Amino acid sequence: MAPSCSPINSLHVAVIGAGAAGLVAARELRRESHSVVVFERNTEVGGLWVYTPQSEPDPLSLDPNRTVVHSSVYDSLRTNLPRECMGYSDFPFVPRPEHDESRDPRRYPTHREVLAYLRDFAREFKLVEMVRFGTEVVLVEQDGRKWKIRSRNSDGVSRDEIFDSVVVCNGHYTEPRVAQIPGIDLWPGKQLHSHNYRVPDPFKDQVVVVIGNFASGSDISKDLTGVAKEVHIAARSKPSETYEKLPGADNLWLHPMIETACKDGSIVFKNGKVVQADTIVHCTGYIYHFPFLNTNGYITVDDNCVGPLYKHVFPPALAPGLSFIGLPWMTLLFTLFELQSKWVAAVLSGRVTLPSEDKMMEDTNALYAKRDANGFPKRYTHRLGVVGQAEYLNWIADQIGEPPVEQWRNKELEDGYVRLATQSDTFRDKWDDDHLIAEAYEDFLRQKLISAIPSQIFG
Ligand code: FAD
Numbered sequence: 001m002a003p004s005c006s007p008i009n010s011l012h013v014a015v016i017g018a019g020a021a022g023l024v025a026a027r028e029l030r031r032e033s034h035s036v037v038v039f040e041r042n043t044e045v046g047g048l049w050v051y052t053p054q055s056e057p058d059p060l061s062l063d064p065n066r067t068v069v070h071s072s073v074y075d076s077l078r079t080n081l082p083r084e085c086m087g088y089s090d091f092p093f094v095p096r097p098e099h100d101e102s103r104d105p106r107r108y109p110t111h112r113e114v115l116a117y118l119r120d121f122a123r124e125f126k127l128v129e130m131v132r133f134g135t136e137v138v139l140v141e142q143d144g145r146k147w148k149i150r151s152r153n154s155d156g157v158s159r160d161e162i163f164d165s166v167v168v169c170n171g172h173y174t175e176p177r178v179a180q181i182p183g184i185d186l187w188p189g190k191q192l193h194s195h196n197y198r199v200p201d202p203f204k205d206q207v208v209v210v211i212g213n214f215a216s217g218s219d220i221s222k223d224l225t226g227v228a229k230e231v232h233i234a235a236r237s238k239p240s241e242t243y244e245k246l247p248g249a250d251n252l253w254l255h256p257m258i259e260t261a262c263k264d265g266s267i268v269f270k271n272g273k274v275v276q277a278d279t280i281v282h283c284t285g286y287i288y289h290f291p292f293l294n295t296n297g298y299i300t301v302d303d304n305c306v307g308p309l310y311k312h313v314f315p316p317a318l319a320p321g322l323s324f325i326g327l328p329w330m331t332l333l334f335t336l337f338e339l340q341s342k343w344v345a346a347v348l349s350g351r352v353t354l355p356s357e358d359k360m361m362e363d364t365n366a367l368y369a370k371r372d373a374n375g376f377p378k379r380y381t382h383r384l385g386v387v388g389q390a391e392y393l394n395w396i397a398d399q400i401g402e403p404p405v406e407q408w409r410n411k412e413l414e415d416g417y418v419r420l421a422t423q424s425d426t427f428r429d430k431w432d433d434d435h436l437i438a439e440a441y442e443d444f445l446r447q448k449l450i451s452a453i454p455s456q457i458f459g
Contacts, residue, residue, distance in 0.1 A: 013163060018133075034165075074223065091121050094454055106429075134154035147165065213237070
């Protein structure tokens with residue numbers, strides 16, 4: 001995998017999606033001299049961060065023929081990581097322009113600020129000119145040594161085109177995973193997935209059970225406490241005796257998972273507590289979904305493991321023509337998108353070479369064997385975690401001759417996750433790692449990515 005000395009190939013590449021992953025993929029591919037078409041079914045860039053008050057008609061999103069609403073962002077959402085560590089390496093996510101009152105300078109800003117940042121990024125690097133908006137990719141398949149893409153525009157007109165390579169950046173927070181609850185078929189209440197949650201108002205005076213206690217579950221339960229009568233969180237990871245009144249509200253309780261749902265409307269938790277509930281909100285995550293992809297069964301999604309994929313990016317038998325950006329989670333996502341994109345762009349141009357198909361398969365099987373030996377379920381295959389993510393990102397950086405990820409960035413992620421888990425009601429406004437903010441801004445200044453430290457940062 002050493003940098004190669006052969007001449008640079010300039011390829012015709014399709015990118016699917018103009019979210020945070022697709023935008024940086026387009027930039028890196030163009031930087032590497034490829035010609036790029038980005039297919040985006042929405043009418044603007046930003047992907048998940050394009051908030052819409054609209055949600056899907058099927059509140060659990062189980063109907064495969066439903067009209068899909070891409071974004072899972074709720075109105076009150078603020079980032080769950082500090083902004084300094086979220087941005088791309090050469091375009092930091094700093095408050096800009098400094099005195100624009102429509103912008104949110106906070107360290108954990110609202111979803112609107114992330115969208116504004118992505119729009120700034122697209123403008124700064126002239127990415128919009130590569131995007132075909134209102135164009136959905138409905139089929140991707142091999143055509144000899146090339147790839148056929150069938151797309152459909154907003155007038156319903158289909159078109160087939162041939163590309164040398166396809167980079168999949170379609171996001172993976174749109175297809176909900178729903179909890180299995182004994183007795184649920186007879187339970188008379190309402191259910192929805194967090195994908196379709198926007199504002200708390202419809203839950204006024206209700207007793208709501210929220211399943212899941214990570215980022216969205218924790219946020220949505222707090223959001224609900226302002227209007228609901230009672231909010232009960234069911235957390236799979238909690239021991240069966242758990243029963244706690246949570247701080248920050250007088251109508252919020254934490255339980256272990258649900259034991260059963262009953263036809264009289266009650267919900268029984270594993271701690272034996274019973275509540276008469278109106279609604280269950282499933283904050284239980286998402287599944288990877290590539291409805292457009294036809295690889296004759298080579299790539300499968302099995303218990304949320306997408307494979308086989310070398311280093312979560314290249315399917316060994318189809319590399320480098322097909323690649324995936326952004327599958328791993330519990331990591332510095334924008335950094336990951338950027339490094340994976342640089343790697344794909346450099347492999348396609350021939351500047352960096354991949355190992356043989358057999359070697360890639362060996363490596364992929366070794367990852368699966370390690371996962372199994374550690375007792376992790378398949379659905380954790382793409383979960384990197386604090387230590388694994390630094391190793392993974394630095395490995396890619398090394399392949400393409402980039403410096404390792406900054407220590408302050410990794411530490412912000414690590415400390416950020418600890419705060420998220422231990423002070424879920426205050427982590428966005430109280431922290432004790434100002435020294436990391438200082439390091440980040442000094443780094444931006446040193447690299448001339450900003451001209452001064454914005455006045456809001458330390459005071
Ligand atoms: P997306 O943003 O989902 O973009 C995918 C794009 O592909 C979309 O524009 C979509 O329209 C398009 N598309 C999909 N299918 C097709 C098709 N067939 N044809 C054409 N176009 C298609 N990350 C953080 O770093 N910090 C946070 O604070 C944070 N908070 C989050 C909160 C929530 C509630 C969720 C769900 C996720 C959060 N994330 C956060 C993770 C977030 O997903 C990533 O930050 C990132 O924005 C994902 O970018 P993406 O480009 O991979 O996917």
